[in-house]
Amino acid sequence: MSLLETRNLTKSFGRMVAVDHVDLTIADGQLTAVIGPNGAGKTTLFDVITGRLRPTAGRITFRGQDITGLPSHAIVSRGIARSFQVTNVFPELTVADNFRVAVLSTRRFAGRHGVRGSAARAPAEVARLLREMGLQSYAELPCAVLSHADQRLVDIGLALAGCPHLLLLDEPTAGMGPAETVAMTHLIRHLAQHERLTVVLTEHDMQVVFALAERVVVMHQGRIIADGAPAVVRDDPLVRAAYLGQ
Amino acid sequence: MMPADSLAAYVLNGLVQASCLFLVASGLTLIFGVLGILNFAHAALFMLAAYLAAQVSAWSGSFWVALLVAPPVLALVGAGLEWGLLRRIYDAPVAYQLLLTFGVILLVKDLIKLLWGTAWKTFSEPPMFCGTLMVLGRPYPLYNVAYIGCVLLIGLALWAFLHWTQTGKVVRAAAADRDMANAVGINVPLVYTGVCALGTALAAIMGVFHGPMMNIHLDVDQDYVVEAFAVVVIGGLGSVPGAMLGALLVGMLDAFGILIIPRFQMAFIYMVMAAVLVFRPQGLFGVRETRV
Amino acid sequence: MSEPVYRYLGARAALRRAMVGGVIAAAGLALVPAVVSPFQLLFATEMLIQCLFALAFNLLFGITGLLSFGQAAYFGVGGYLAALALVHGWTGILGVLLLSTVGAALAGLVLGYCCVRLNEIYFAMLTLAFGQMLYAGAWQWAEVTGGSDGILGVPRPPLRLLGLTLPLDTGLAFYVLVATVVLLATLFLWGVATSPFGLMLRAIREKPERAEFVGIPVHRYRLAAFVLSAACTGLAGALVVLLGHTATPEMLFWTKSAEPVMMSLLGGAKVFLGPALGVLVYAWLKEWLSSRLVDYWMLVMGLIVVGCGLFFRGGLCGALVVWWSARLAQRMSYVSTRDPQPDQIVRADGSS
Numbered sequence: 001m002s003l004l005e006t007r008n009l010t011k012s013f014g015r016m017v018a019v020d021h022v023d024l025t026i027a028d029g030q031l032t033a034v035i036g037p038n039g040a041g042k043t044t045l046f047d048v049i050t051g052r053l054r055p056t057a058g059r060i061t062f063r064g065q066d067i068t069g070l071p072s073h074a075i076v077s078r079g080i081a082r083s084f085q086v087t088n089v090f091p092e093l094t095v096a097d098n099f100r101v102a103v104l105s106t107r108r109f110a111g112r113h114g115v116r117g118s119a120a121r122a123p124a125e126v127a128r129l130l131r132e133m134g135l136q137s138y139a140e141l142p143c144a145v146l147s148h149a150d151q152r153l154v155d156i157g158l159a160l161a162g163c164p165h166l167l168l169l170d171e172p173t174a175g176m177g178p179a180e181t182v183a184m185t186h187l188i189r190h191l192a193q194h195e196r197l198t199v200v201l202t203e204h205d206m207q208v209v210f211a212l213a214e215r216v217v218v219m220h221q222g223r224i225i226a227d228g229a230p231a232v233v234r235d236d237p238l239v240r241a242a243y244l245g246q
Numbered sequence: 247m248m249p250a251d252s253l254a255a256y257v258l259n260g261l262v263q264a265s266c267l268f269l270v271a272s273g274l275t276l277i278f279g280v281l282g283i284l285n286f287a288h289a290a291l292f293m294l295a296a297y298l299a300a301q302v303s304a305w306s307g308s309f310w311v312a313l314l315v316a317p318p319v320l321a322l323v324g325a326g327l328e329w330g331l332l333r334r335i336y337d338a339p340v341a342y343q344l345l346l347t348f349g350v351i352l353l354v355k356d357l358i359k360l361l362w363g364t365a366w367k368t369f370s371e372p373p374m375f376c377g378t379l380m381v382l383g384r385p386y387p388l389y390n391v392a393y394i395g396c397v398l399l400i401g402l403a404l405w406a407f408l409h410w411t412q413t414g415k416v417v418r419a420a421a422a423d424r425d426m427a428n429a430v431g432i433n434v435p436l437v438y439t440g441v442c443a444l445g446t447a448l449a450a451i452m453g454v455f456h457g458p459m460m461n462i463h464l465d466v467d468q469d470y471v472v473e474a475f476a477v478v479v480i481g482g483l484g485s486v487p488g489a490m491l492g493a494l495l496v497g498m499l500d501a502f503g504i505l506i507i508p509r510f511q512m513a514f515i516y517m518v519m520a521a522v523l524v525f526r527p528q529g530l531f532g533v534r535e536t537r538v
Numbered sequence: 539m540s541e542p543v544y545r546y547l548g549a550r551a552a553l554r555r556a557m558v559g560g561v562i563a564a565a566g567l568a569l570v571p572a573v574v575s576p577f578q579l580l581f582a583t584e585m586l587i588q589c590l591f592a593l594a595f596n597l598l599f600g601i602t603g604l605l606s607f608g609q610a611a612y613f614g615v616g617g618y619l620a621a622l623a624l625v626h627g628w629t630g631i632l633g634v635l636l637l638s639t640v641g642a643a644l645a646g647l648v649l650g651y652c653c654v655r656l657n658e659i660y661f662a663m664l665t666l667a668f669g670q671m672l673y674a675g676a677w678q679w680a681e682v683t684g685g686s687d688g689i690l691g692v693p694r695p696p697l698r699l700l701g702l703t704l705p706l707d708t709g710l711a712f713y714v715l716v717a718t719v720v721l722l723a724t725l726f727l728w729g730v731a732t733s734p735f736g737l738m739l740r741a742i743r744e745k746p747e748r749a750e751f752v753g754i755p756v757h758r759y760r761l762a763a764f765v766l767s768a769a770c771t772g773l774a775g776a777l778v779v780l781l782g783h784t785a786t787p788e789m790l791f792w793t794k795s796a797e798p799v800m801m802s803l804l805g806g807a808k809v810f811l812g813p814a815l816g817v818l819v820y821a822w823l824k825e826w827l828s829s830r831l832v833d834y835w836m837l838v839m840g841l842i843v844v845g846c847g848l849f850f851r852g853g854l855c856g857a858l859v860v861w862w863s864a865r866l867a868q869r870m871s872y873v874s875t876r877d878p879q880p881d882q883i884v885r886a887d888g889s890s
Binding site: 284331334335338339340341342343344345346348349350351352353355356357359360471472475476479483509510511512513516517519520523524527 | 599605607652656658659660662663664666667668670671672674675677678679792796799800803807833834836837839840841842843844846847848851
Binding site for chain 1: 543544545546548734737738740741744745747748749750751752753754755756
């Protein structure tokens with residue numbers, strides 16, 4: 001069974017169609033990269049899947065359940081998490097508290113451990129997340145004083161806190177220097193391989209895409225124009241036209 | 247159905263109230279539309295203008311001199327306020343903007359007390375507008391009618407300024423997108439100061455005209471503070487035509503309320519304001535984002 | 539940073555602080571009647587009620603990030619419910635207090651439901667509109683609310699608890715009741731603020747959208763905070779009516795709503811007891827200024843308020859924190875965290 005399936009998914013803003021009848025299927029465990037020139041509709045696609053925007057038409061199915069039109073918090077508690085292109089963390093809370101918020105809220109609503117259980121388990125979970133992201137030494141600092149790259153790590157950590165099945169990363173290496181990009185690539189690969197997590201990411205950095213992705217989906221003006229193994233997609237004439245024609 | 251002459255009186259009263267509200271609300275909505283700040287102190291500034299007008303009228307013996315003096319002086323006050331205070335809180339959370347402008351109210355009130363004491367003031371209308379007009383056989387104060395006419399002219403002039411002059415278009419551009427306007431080379435800080443001055447001048451005009459109609463005292467702004475907000479909300483934050491329509495609506499409700507819902511006419515206006523905020527927060531013509 | 543950094547305490551630490559703080563507060567409150575005159579005791583009682591009002595407001599503002607300009611609505615609802623009940627013969631004071639609390643909470647539920655969907659300015663304006671609506675209603679619904687005069691001559695029956703009957707006519711007895719109620723309510727608010735729920739409210743304050751994406755149903759949580767705040771505000775309203783034996787429409791006017799806003803900002807909204815400090819400082823300042831300057835204390839007060847808005851965003855508590863941390867920084871070495879050295883970071887896969 002596929003993890004996520006969109007059928008005929010469309011999102012338009014007045015006459016401008018950002019996502020145009022997209023049929024996309026994500027299989028369990030498959031690290032997928034969604035690429036395309038600016039304005040192709042990648043972030044809008046993420047927004048619609050995660051409930052930030054309501055689709056104009058089409059359906060989204062996640063693990064067999066229809067999640068079209070549900071509010072974001074409901075979608076998140078079903079197991080889809082995302083990080084943001086513009087880093088989106090709780091700036092005045094400490095790093096540890098950022099993770100604590102995510103841990104306490106998703107556990108509560110997933111109902112996995114009950115109220116008392118979740119409060120008891122929370123410190124261990126928070127510590128685990130700090131270790132995963134390598135942020136232990138910053139645990140008690142407010143997020144606002146962290147560097148851009150570290151805030152991005154907190155953002156991803158927030159997404160991981162709910163033990164999601166599907167993790168959507170929106171341009172995870174945006175604005176990062178070469179060393180940080182390499183570290184992020186290692187991290188994403190680790191998450192995909194060791195955490196039973198299906199990762200879908202959008203990217204502009206082709207090196208990251210080809211280093212990580214098992215499958216590449218190319219979007220252009222809201223439509224999917226290519227879909228397959230990285231090497232195949234790289235040589236696709238339509239894809240070349242889309243990038244070069246810009 | 248009531249006799250036509252009484253109806254006419256009610257309508258005229260409604261128009262007078264609408265005129266007062268329009269002058270205060272248009273300034274408020276302009277300042278919000280362009281600067282993004284909701285100026286609590288706006289109504290207090292109109293009160294300052296009223297006191298100043300009373301003083302000038304006492305010195306010169308003429309209403310018209312007061313009308314010539316008060317608005318420019320208040321425009322300077324408004325500009326000074328923007329330059330000195332509001333400029334520093336553009337990007338601050340709303341709470342601090344409201345706190346600051348609330349503090350300004352306290353300052354203005356005590357300044358008035360310092361200069362003029364707590365006695366009630368009044369001054370008379372110009373001889374030109376003295377007397378009554380026969381409206382459908384009933385006498386009605388000529389001054390009120392003249393007031394309505396003046397405000398109508400001012401409203402039209404304001405609209406023309408915003409839509410037909412270069413400066414007006416610049417103001418509207420800055421209202422639509424501050425950063426873009428800056429990037430295009432418009433001197434945004436100057437525009438802000440100018441808009442503040444204009445808005446305050448409008449409120450000042452109201453203050454001058456208000457004097458002959460009603461007594462001036464330290465609590466006279468209370469009548470208008472929240473109603474002005476109601477007008478701005480109903481019309482849409484940042485929209486001058488909205489302020490016009492909103493003022494008309496609220497003014498008429500004020501006048502006719504007693505007839506329609508004799509018991510809760512005061513609450514009715516706030517109910518309308520609440521209803522607009524719940525069902526159509528952007529009001530009649532507003533454009534700003536409203537939801538979380 | 540010019541404001542204190544909040545760190546989640548955890549249940550045990552929060553409980554410890556509550557117990558220690560509660561004991562110190564109780565001791566302090568118990569001392570007050572011994573050192574002040576009966577007139578000042580009346581003033582102290584009034585200030586305690588104001589503190590509760592401000593703390594309840596700050597649950598919404600400082601913690602959840604919602605600026606309500608209409609809290610007076612629930613103050614008035616609680617007050618009028620108490621007045622009506624007592625005037626119609628209710629004799630159980632605790633029952634009356636409960637009625638006010640629950641009634642205000644219900645009002646908060648109904649009105650809050652409409653409000654929490656809006657953001658910032660629109661939320662503030664809607665709360666203002668609702669407050670004025672209720673004010674106008676109280677003013678004009680004369681048969682029930684007594685119109686512009688309000689309800690006068692509200693009795694203060696004795697407290698009946700565990701078989702004992704304790705008269706409350708004296709200033710001292712009433713002060714003890716108010717102090718106890720306010721202390722208990724404050725401890726309750728502390729519990730809410732330091733709970734996981736409180737942490738999530740703070741997250742909502744910071745970034746409502748990110749909170750949504752972490753699984754928090756933002757509207758629901760905001761509504762819950764709104765209802766809790768309204769309940770405590772209603773309780774304060776009931777106490778004030780018992781204090782003055784009257785309920786008037788002025789309790790619902792927007793300037794009454796502005797009071798807790800000012801107090802919280804003056805004292806510091808990000809610190810739990812900041813608003814209480816704001817109440818005390820404002821009251822003391824007002825007394826001091828008006829005795830020195832008689833007629834023009836508002837001018838100085840206005841200057842202070844404006845100054846706070848410009849320079850001391852964190853209020854008094856924020857300024858204290860800045861001063862304190864500046865002194866600490868001089869004593870201890872201060873490590874900058876802006877540019878972390880790469881070799882100090884160990885990533886998940888062991889690479890540096």
